[in-house]
Amino acid sequence: MGGALLTQWVKAVEADFTILDPFLDQQPEGARLLKKVEDLGDEQFDLLIVAIKPQMIDEILPAYKNVLASDGAIASIAAGCSVQRLKKALPGFPVVRIMPNLPSAIGAGVAGLYASEDAGKTHKDGVQELMEAAGTAVWVGEEDMLDRVTAVAGSGPGYVFEIARAYIEAAQELGFSAEQARDLVMGTLNGSIQMVLETGDDPENLRNSVTSKNGTTEAGLNALNGDGSLTKLLKSTTEAAYKRAVELR
Ligand SMILES: NC(=O)C1=CN([C@@H]2O[C@H](COP(=O)(O)OP(=O)(O)OC[C@H]3O[C@@H](n4cnc5c(N)ncnc54)[C@H](O)[C@@H]3O)[C@@H](O)[C@H]2O)C=CC1
Ligand SMILES: O=C(O)[C@@H]1CCC=N1
Structure with a gap:
């Protein structure tokens, strides 16, 4: 560092x-x-x-x-x-x-x-x-x-890189080559992040603009966080890192 x-x-x-x-x-x-x-x-x-x-x-x-x-x-x-x-x-x-x-x-x-x-x-x-x-x-x-x-x-880029890695792995499972999967996933992450930053809009509002009623995004989001497990996972991720920082005091 x-x-x-x-x-x-x-x-x-x-x-x-x-x-x-x-x-x-x-x-x-x-x-x-x-x-x-x-x-x-x-x-x-x-x-x-x-x-x-x-x-x-x-x-x-x-x-x-x-x-x-x-x-x-x-x-x-x-x-x-x-x-x-x-x-x-x-x-x-x-x-x-x-x-x-x-x-x-x-x-x-x-x-x-x-x-x-x-x-x-x-x-x-x-x-x-x-x-x-x-x-x-x-x-x-x-x-x-x-x-x-x-x-x-501080630890955040580690989470983001791991999420990107798993997302690329999922794209490969759907049939894309490693290079195609990387381009599709990193381009999607980059464009979405730029859009939050440039519009100043809430991620939640922007998510809603992608999500058509009974469409593909809704189906994907239900699998991703329909039961709130992603939210819980991110809370336990930051709590675990904070706990470790306290141990290092
Ligand atoms: N890697 C990261 O993303 C971040 C790291 N940090 C902090 O940065 C610090 C270093 O972590 P990293 O860069 O990840 O580790 P690192 O292992 O890459 O760097 C540590 C450096 O210390 C040097 N070193 C070892 N013994 C030494 C000595 N006796 N005298 C002088 N230098 C010596 C090593 O040769 C190495 O270049 C840690 O305290 C970590 O908490 C903070 C924020 C982010
Ligand atoms: O993993 C670590 O302990 C260091 C501090 C934040 C990022 N890397």
């Missing part, structure tokens, strides 16, 4: 980026790559962006105690990992938590943002500028809401 964000930041944000990743072999375009924190010498930075797995933070972050300038801040994209835990691993700095999603890689991401009480306007504006370079950003006023953003938008 860090790499996906970086591809947009290097194009749109005027800043110098240093990546610290012991396992990355190829230098990311527009950024300097270092392998270990010791390679930084006594350099200091305005922002430390934490893009490692949440489970690694307590172990890895303390080694970064000298890399931030005194008025610097931590920004973390790690799911669940709380401000309290980040501040415990690296004390003395404000924290902005970011919950991005994968379409940030093409500038079409949506991110949730939450700042600790000691974060200043400069810190918040700086992180907002980064996230707007990768799509849109929405501030939340309570930290718990960021874990709910994770369940809806």
